Amino acid sequence: MADEDGPRVEPTDCVATTQHAMSVGRGALDYRAEAGTLVLRDRDGKPKCTMGFAAYVRTGGAPDRPVTFVFNGGPGSSSVWLHLGLFGPRRVVVDNTAAGSAPPYQLVDNEHTLLDVSDLVFIDPVSTGHSRAVEGEDPKNFHGVIEDAEWVSEFIRLWTGRNARWASPKFLAGESYGTIRAAHVTNRLQERFGMELNGIVLIGACLWFQTLSFVPGNDLGYVLALPSLAAAAHFHGRLPGAPKLPKLLAEVEEFALGPYAQHLLAGSRAPKDERGQMVARLATYTGLTPQFIDLADARITVDHFRKALLRPERRSVGRLDARFTGIDPDPLAADVEFDPSFSAIRGAYATTFNHYLHDELGVRTDMIYEFYDQATTWPWKMGDDGTNRFLDAGHPTRLSMIKNPQLRVFVASGLYDLAIPYLSTEWTIDHLGIDAA
Numbered sequence: 001m002a003d004e005d006g007p008r009v010e011p012t013d014c015v016a017t018t019q020h021a022m023s024v025g026r027g028a029l030d031y032r033a034e035a036g037t038l039v040l041r042d043r044d045g046k047p048k049c050t051m052g053f054a055a056y057v058r059t060g061g062a063p064d065r066p067v068t069f070v071f072n073g074g075p076g077s078s079s080v081w082l083h084l085g086l087f088g089p090r091r092v093v094v095d096n097t098a099a100g101s102a103p104p105y106q107l108v109d110n111e112h113t114l115l116d117v118s119d120l121v122f123i124d125p126v127s128t129g130h131s132r133a134v135e136g137e138d139p140k141n142f143h144g145v146i147e148d149a150e151w152v153s154e155f156i157r158l159w160t161g162r163n164a165r166w167a168s169p170k171f172l173a174g175e176s177y178g179t180i181r182a183a184h185v186t187n188r189l190q191e192r193f194g195m196e197l198n199g200i201v202l203i204g205a206c207l208w209f210q211t212l213s214f215v216p217g218n219d220l221g222y223v224l225a226l227p228s229l230a231a232a233a234h235f236h237g238r239l240p241g242a243p244k245l246p247k248l249l250a251e252v253e254e255f256a257l258g259p260y261a262q263h264l265l266a267g268s269r270a271p272k273d274e275r276g277q278m279v280a281r282l283a284t285y286t287g288l289t290p291q292f293i294d295l296a297d298a299r300i301t302v303d304h305f306r307k308a309l310l311r312p313e314r315r316s317v318g319r320l321d322a323r324f325t326g327i328d329p330d331p332l333a334a335d336v337e338f339d340p341s342f343s344a345i346r347g348a349y350a351t352t353f354n355h356y357l358h359d360e361l362g363v364r365t366d367m368i369y370e371f372y373d374q375a376t377t378w379p380w381k382m383g384d385d386g387t388n389r390f391l392d393a394g395h396p397t398r399l400s401m402i403k404n405p406q407l408r409v410f411v412a413s414g415l416y417d418l419a420i421p422y423l424s425t426e427w428t429i430d431h432l433g434i435d436a437a
Contacts, residue, residue, distance in 0.1 A: 011039045011047050011134050016362035019059075022089055022109040026116050030059035031089065035361040037130055040154050048137055051155045052130035054079075054361065055121040056089055057163075066118040066169040066198070069156055071125065073176030073204075075148065076377035078129040078370060079122040080353050082175055082203075085345075087120055089113045090360070092352040094345050105348045107356060118171065121159060125152055125181075127377050128370050130363075144381030145391070149184035156185070157193050166195075173201035176420060183207060183393040186400045186407075197400075199408040204420040207397060208431075210390035211424035214301040219264035221424075222299045226256040228421035229305050230285045232322035235416065238287025238309060249415070252285050253423060263298065302418045306336050316340065322416040346371070398432045405437070 015036035022029050035054040039047050058065065072081050084092045084107075091110035095101040114120060124131045126142035133139040142151055160166055174182035179202040189195040206212055214221045230252045233239050242248050263270050263278050270278075278298055283290045286300060288308055296304060306317045311331045318324035318341025326340025350371050357363040370376070382391050401407050411429060413422035 011050055013038050014050075014365075016364070018360065018362050020089065020360075024109075024111055024113065024116055029089070029113075029116055031115060032057045032059060033089075033361055035357065035363050038155065038158060039134075040151055040158065047134045049126050049133050049142060049151060050131060051126065051151065052078075052124040052128075053121060053155070053159070054083065054088075055119070055159070055163075056115050057119045058115060061119065063164060064167045064169070066171065067121060067160075067165055068114065068118045068171040068173055068201075069121045069123060070173045071123045071152065071175075071178045071181060073174065073178040073181070073206075074128070074372065074374060074377065075125070075143070075177045075181075075380050076128060076374035077177075077372045078124045080129075080349055080369075080371055082173065083122045084349055084353055084356070086112070087114050087173065088122065089115050089120075090356060092348050094348045101344075101348045103347070103351060105352045107352050107360075119165075119168075121156075123152060123155060128373070130365065130367050130369060132367075139376070140381075143377050143379075145180065145184060145393075147381065149181060149188050152181060153185050153188040153192065156189065157195065160195070169198040170195070171199045171201065172197060173203065175203040176206060179203070179205040179207060180391070180393040183397040183400070187396040190400060190403060196404050197407060199410065201410045201412070202425075203412045204414060204417055205411055205425045205428065206420045207393040207425075208390060208428045209392075211428055212420065213390065214299070219261070219299070220427075222264060222301075223256050223261045224424040224427055225300075225302055225418070225421045226260065226282075226285065227252045227423050228322070228415070228418055229300065229302075231415045232305070232317055232418065233285070233287035233309060235323055236287070236310065236317070236325075239284070242284075245415070255281060255285070256423070260298075302421075303336050306418065307331075307333075317418075318342070318344075318416075319418050321414065322418050394428055394432050398434060401432075401434055 015034050018033045020031055020033055033056050037050040037052045040049050040051055041047050070082050070087055071079050089110055090107055093106040093108055125148055126133055127139050133142060141147060172182045172185060182200050182202060186197055186200055210218060210220055211224050212221055227249050230248060231245065234242055234245055234248055279290045279293045282293045282298060292308055306319060309317055310325060314328050314331050315325045316328045316336050319339040321341035324341035324344055329337060354369060411425060413425045415422060
């Protein structure tokens with residue numbers, strides 16, 4: 001900050017270091033944690049932003065030990081969800097039901113942490129967590145596909161150099177929009193710094209927005225969402241007589257990519273006599289009424305489904321996880337008021353992480369930790385990949401794999417994820433145009 005009558009104070013790194021020990025199924029695990037913010041500068045050495053992070057390094061690890069850089073999506077989300085929910089050495093205990101958890105929340109050692117096989121660095125992009133544009137810099141200059149990838153890449157380069165980890169195998173792990181970030185960061189690390197990665201982990205991958213969009217003229221989103229709608233309807237008991245889930249999904253996928261896609265692509269040229277059959281099949285797979293599906297012109301959006309499936313019970317289903325349900329205050333309203341799957345966990349993660357940062361990682365600051373704030377980060381600049389067409393992060397992914405044939409890509413999807421239906425991800429991967437070699 002600057003004194004009103006004095007010069008601007010230069011931002012500085014602010015990092016706390018603590019020592020920890022835990023035991024996992026594979027043995028004892030001692031590690032060092034570093035959490036705080038680093039100052040990132042442009043080519044002229046001018047400070048541009050401070051980027052928050054938490055790094056975990058196993059004690060006694062070799063200089064060539066693997067390191068994985070992790071971030072969530074949004075855009076506008078911090079890395080807290082993968083940090084306390086999946087990869088980190090500590091995790092929050094949550095009640096994975098519609099009831100959710102009540103405070104106080106429990107923080108325990110994470111038996112599933114990857115720290116025994118890889119050091120971990122969790123990154124909060126600018127305007128999330130404790131990451132901020134420095135005084136005099138417009139935060140909007142960091143809110144875009146290209147801009148975001150540029151500064152996350154710069155953080156990775158800086159951390160790698162300062163910690164003498166250029167010899168380490170390196171991985172990225174991103175979730176949702178973080179998979180788009182992973183695609184562009186991978187490409188930028190290659191092109192700008194010559195830093196080749198060993199692998200990227202894509203969780204709930206949304207590399208091509210066309211697969212997720214329900215807009216006039218784009219039928220792909222409806223086709224690829226259908227199996228996930230069926231999974232949700234099956235979970236909530238809305239498909240009487242349906243086979244077990246694996247068999248059901250195989251059947252729905254075949255229908256979606258075949259007769260259903262053909263019907264939608266035909267538009268007004270679709271044979272009139274097949275309309276009733278199409279509506280009946282969709283009702284069988286979604287649990288919605290034929291009348292509803294007919295009024296929707298056989299095109300069911302995720303939000304319409306979330307609102308309609310349990311409408312008689314005055315309940316809506318989750319977007320991030322359709323197994324969650326929430327009270328619907330106005331069943332006749334057009335829009336879903338909130339995501340019960342997000343509401344069920346947000347308080348537990350926010351409360352626990354603030355406690356964890358202060359009491360266990362030693363981060364002392366009065367700054368608000370921004371967990372998820374799209375109001376600040378949007379509108380998000382889509383760059384060259386989003387100008388008058390759907391955002392496409394499949395192309396940089398394909399380029400990175402072609403340029404580095406040793407790069408490995410791991411893709412994980414949730415069967416009940418309605419934000420990024422699993423078939424959308426599979427379809428995208430199947431259409432990357434990767435050589436069989």
